[in-house]
Amino acid sequence: MQTNMVGALNNALELVMKENEDVVLLGEDIGKDGGVFRVTEGLIDKFGEKRVVDTPLAESGIIGTAIGMALSGLHPIPEIQFAGFMFLGFGQLVNHASRYRSRTRSAFPVPMVVRTPVSGGIRTLEHHAESPEVYYSHIGGLIVVEPSTPYDAKGLLIKAVHMQDPVVFLEPTKLYRLFKQEVPDEAYEVPIGKANRVREGSELSIITYGTMVPIVKDVVEKNGYDADIIDLRTINPLDEGMIIESAKKTGRVAIVHEASKSFGAGAEIAARIAEKALYELEAPIERVASCSFPYPFPGYENFYIPNVKKIAEALERLKNA
Amino acid sequence: MFRGICMHNKAFTGDIEYLQIIDENGVADQSLFPKDISDATIAEMYKKMLFSRMLDAKILSLQRQGRAVTYAPLIGEEATQIGSAMAMRKDDIFVPSFRQHGVYYARGYPLDLLLLYWKGFEDGAKAPSGLAMLPVIVPVSTQMPHAAGIAFAQRYKNRDVAVVAYVGDGGTSEGDFYESLNFAGVWKAPLVIVIENNQWAISMPRSKQSAAQTLAQKAIAAGIDAIQVDGNDVVAVYEATKTAIEHAREGPTVIECVTYRMSMHTTADDPTKYRSDAELEIWKKRDPLARINAYLAAKGLWNADMQKKAVDEYTSAIDSAVEKAETFRPDPKSIFEHVYSYMPETLKEEMDEAVSANFWER
Numbered sequence: 001m002q003t004n005m006v007g008a009l010n011n012a013l014e015l016v017m018k019e020n021e022d023v024v025l026l027g028e029d030i031g032k033d034g035g036v037f038r039v040t041e042g043l044i045d046k047f048g049e050k051r052v053v054d055t056p057l058a059e060s061g062i063i064g065t066a067i068g069m070a071l072s073g074l075h076p077i078p079e080i081q082f083a084g085f086m087f088l089g090f091g092q093l094v095n096h097a098s099r100y101r102s103r104t105r106s107a108f109p110v111p112m113v114v115r116t117p118v119s120g121g122i123r124t125l126e127h128h129a130e131s132p133e134v135y136y137s138h139i140g141g142l143i144v145v146e147p148s149t150p151y152d153a154k155g156l157l158i159k160a161v162h163m164q165d166p167v168v169f170l171e172p173t174k175l176y177r178l179f180k181q182e183v184p185d186e187a188y189e190v191p192i193g194k195a196n197r198v199r200e201g202s203e204l205s206i207i208t209y210g211t212m213v214p215i216v217k218d219v220v221e222k223n224g225y226d227a228d229i230i231d232l233r234t235i236n237p238l239d240e241g242m243i244i245e246s247a248k249k250t251g252r253v254a255i256v257h258e259a260s261k262s263f264g265a266g267a268e269i270a271a272r273i274a275e276k277a278l279y280e281l282e283a284p285i286e287r288v289a290s291c292s293f294p295y296p297f298p299g300y301e302n303f304y305i306p307n308v309k310k311i312a313e314a315l316e317r318l319k320n321a
Numbered sequence: 322m323f324r325g326i327c328m329h330n331k332a333f334t335g336d337i338e339y340l341q342i343i344d345e346n347g348v349a350d351q352s353l354f355p356k357d358i359s360d361a362t363i364a365e366m367y368k369k370m371l372f373s374r375m376l377d378a379k380i381l382s383l384q385r386q387g388r389a390v391t392y393a394p395l396i397g398e399e400a401t402q403i404g405s406a407m408a409m410r411k412d413d414i415f416v417p418s419f420r421q422h423g424v425y426y427a428r429g430y431p432l433d434l435l436l437l438y439w440k441g442f443e444d445g446a447k448a449p450s451g452l453a454m455l456p457v458i459v460p461v462s463t464q465m466p467h468a469a470g471i472a473f474a475q476r477y478k479n480r481d482v483a484v485v486a487y488v489g490d491g492g493t494s495e496g497d498f499y500e501s502l503n504f505a506g507v508w509k510a511p512l513v514i515v516i517e518n519n520q521w522a523i524s525m526p527r528s529k530q531s532a533a534q535t536l537a538q539k540a541i542a543a544g545i546d547a548i549q550v551d552g553n554d555v556v557a558v559y560e561a562t563k564t565a566i567e568h569a570r571e572g573p574t575v576i577e578c579v580t581y582r583m584s585m586h587t588t589a590d591d592p593t594k595y596r597s598d599a600e601l602e603i604w605k606k607r608d609p610l611a612r613i614n615a616y617l618a619a620k621g622l623w624n625a626d627m628q629k630k631a632v633d634e635y636t637s638a639i640d641s642a643v644e645k646a647e648t649f650r651p652d653p654k655s656i657f658e659h660v661y662s663y664m665p666e667t668l669k670e671e672m673d674e675a676v677s678a679n680f681w682e683r
């Protein structure tokens with residue numbers, strides 16, 4: 001089927017719910033309203049209120065009760081309405097979801113998938129445009145996934161539900177309806193922990209994910225760079241193998257993400273390259289990211305998020321260094 | 322404190338007093354009518370409600386033209402907002418969530434700044450000094466602990482100031498709501514919590530938000546006085562808020578204002594997906610403006626000419642505020658300059674890069 005990311009995610013949810021009757025959706029406005037981005041549209045009609053649970057307005061409660069469900073043989077998929085609101089459930093994720101397994105030596109796994117829309121560029125109100133992947137990646141114990149295409153969104157979500165781990169599933173709002181793609185009707189998995197080499201090249205390595213993937217592709221194509229483009233898809237755990245292999249091959253690495261620069265995923269990636277491929281580098285690593293402070297109001301967001309020009313300049317520097 | 326009944330004695334029955342003074346036909350219950358409210362005050366309440374409704378319609382229309390960001394309309398909730406705002410004294414501190422545009426207006430917030438906020442610029446949240454209020458708070462109920470802390474600070478500084486904080490029906494489900502009730506109760510903090518119960522938290526009806534019979538009764542467990550009022554009766558809201566503020570030195574109060582969100586949650590929402598027109602029709606009959614209009618008209622204090630004159634005057638005031646807001650040009654450097662109390666070297670480097678690239682020539 002031809003579908004955008006919203007359609008692909010909706011279809012994935014339907015398939016996993018058909019496949020496993022212990023899969024339960026819960027969240028704010030996910031029933032009749034179909035979720036504020038319509039990802040759960042129609043699922044309440046297909047599966048009923050028992051399995052598509054409109055909850056009271058309480059994020060810590062949503063994530064905390066999902067943990068309880070996961071500990072009891074269900075496979076909950078809580079939805080948090082916006083990334084900025086997920087911080088109200090942060091304690092439950094950091095203190096509990098991430099470590100039930102390790103502190104009980106796997107006696108108590110927490111199989112659940114917390115879905116939330118992330119990132120900006122669509123003029124939303126405050127707290128609706130955060131890119132929070134690093135908070136969840138830093139803890140350890142939480143798998144953090146962020147697709148950039150409808151195909152990957154469907155396959156990653158199905159894979160996430162097939163795992164026995166807490167997965168934080170980040171959905172870039174800007175990509176929800178940006179483009180359609182041919183997606184298989186049936187269920188399939190996209191591996192978690194494996195990056196996607198979007199484009200093969202030998203001159204530059206560009207490591208990116210989420211909202212920046214289509215922009216990076218655009219810059220590379222327009223400027224005719226012979227670039228490796230790596231879409232991480234899974235932020236944690238990183239596909240270090242592909243990153244190091246590419247860095248060694250080209251010797252010139254740029255890391256591009258929408259989250260702010262300081263202490264971002266780029267820092268972790270650059271550090272790993274420095275540890276394992278420093279002597280093979282031909283140029284300093286370029287990090288292209290949003291500025292190092294909280295996401296601004298919509299009137300200023302275009303001054304904050306990296307755009308085509310900022311990325312192109314960094315790649316030009318990298319090429320000529 | 323309400324009609325001499327101590328709520329603590331009622332705690333075990335879960336019984337909450339309900340106050341309505343002017344009914345939906347504009348008829349006042351004289352036995353309840355506050356003696357200190359003049360007709361001039363009621364006319365002022367009406368005018369402020371009218372202004373709020375007109376301002377709301379204007380911002381909504383700006384949003385539809387792409388001249389404002391996602392917006393949360395207030396229509397239907399004017400009595401709750403204006404009644405409580407007018408009960409506040411000058412130094413009482415207003416803690417909003419994100420729908421209290423009427424309170425902002427009634428508390429004297431410059432309209433062009435209010436509009437600038439809804440046009441998507443932080444500059445609109447830079448409150449002029451001397452206005453006792455917080456900026457809009459979007460994450461639901463997260464302002465409530467701030468309100469309890471602000472109330473603590475007033476007591477600490479020996480100020481005769483009450484804090485009036487707003488939260489929605491959905492907001493009362495958040496942990497932060499219960500935690501702030503509990504703190505304020507323990508501290509006997511001068512806090513007045515206005516629950517603006519508009520029946521809908523996006524698509525969730527009040528009946529599914531909580532199994533509690535009233536939202537006001539949530540206060541009882543925290544040892545706090547509570548009352549439920551007709552949130553579409555501006556006089557009842559005013560009276561309850563005024564009484565709570567007068568008693569704020571003794572401790573906090575929760576006022577549940579039963580009102581109705583006559584429009585969408587925000588401009589990104591489509592209420593036809595989840596709620597019936599029939600319900601809206603019922604609430605249209607309880608319109609907060611219509612009943613005060615009828616009350617004033619019956620007393621010969623309001624008529625069609627006065628209405629037209631007011632509408633003309635408010636239209637021009639709102640239009641000139643829009644005009645002023647639209648002359649604003651953002652300075653992108655400002656986003657770097659207010660992150661910390663000083664400019665760290667690493668941030669300056671990022672700023673210099675952005676400036677030299679002319680902010681990536683958008």
